[in-house]
Amino acid sequence: MSAAQRTLYVAEPPPAYLVRPPLVVDCSAICGILFDEPWRAEAMASLSGKTLYAPYLLDHEVLSVTLKKHRQQWSRESITGALQDYVQYQIELRETDMVAQLDLALRYQLSSYDAAYLWLAAELKAPLATFDQKLATAATQHLSNLPTDRL
Numbered sequence: 001m002s003a004a005q006r007t008l009y010v011a012e013p014p015p016a017y018l019v020r021p022p023l024v025v026d027c028s029a030i031c032g033i034l035f036d037e038p039w040r041a042e043a044m045a046s047l048s049g050k051t052l053y054a055p056y057l058l059d060h061e062v063l064s065v066t067l068k069k070h071r072q073q074w075s076r077e078s079i080t081g082a083l084q085d086y087v088q089y090q091i092e093l094r095e096t097d098m099v100a101q102l103d104l105a106l107r108y109q110l111s112s113y114d115a116a117y118l119w120l121a122a123e124l125k126a127p128l129a130t131f132d133q134k135l136a137t138a139a140t141q142h143l144s145n146l147p148t149d150r151l
Helices: 027-034 040-047 057-071 076-088 098-108 112-124 133-144
Strands: 022-025 051-055 092-094
Touching: 022 040, 022 112, 027 040, 027 057, 027 076, 051 057, 051 112, 057 076, 057 112, 098 112, 098 133, 112 133
Parallel strands: 022 051, 051 092
Antiparallel strands: none
16 A cells, blocks of 8 residues: 555544643632632633642642631531532642742742742643732743743
8 A cells, every 4th residue: 555545543532531731720719619709600611621730738728718708607518518519629739849939939029829839830831720910920920931842
């Protein structure tokens, strides 16, 4: 058979098996969904179809927001339901580099928490989803200046 007569066949798995793009998600984005904040729909649209990542501190930040909601008289059932929903997101939690995180916090005048999200997004070369304007500004600047890998 000559090269001109060959046919390329491509077999594809169902969409559920395809790789989902990475996205680093911060507390403002995930809690917007969990606690039905006005920005919930926007957050859900951004997270849909992505593999979600966050620093280990996300668990503690989500619990902190949960306690604030409890103090605001949210029912025990509502806050327990929100935590159960959080677990369903299967966010992959990662360690961070504390020295690099400190450098980012100082460079962009961020909290150590926000610097952790920014460091992880840079490390994974992934977008960062946040409703925090200061973090978003730092992320836009920092992530756009990352070196690109050559194939």
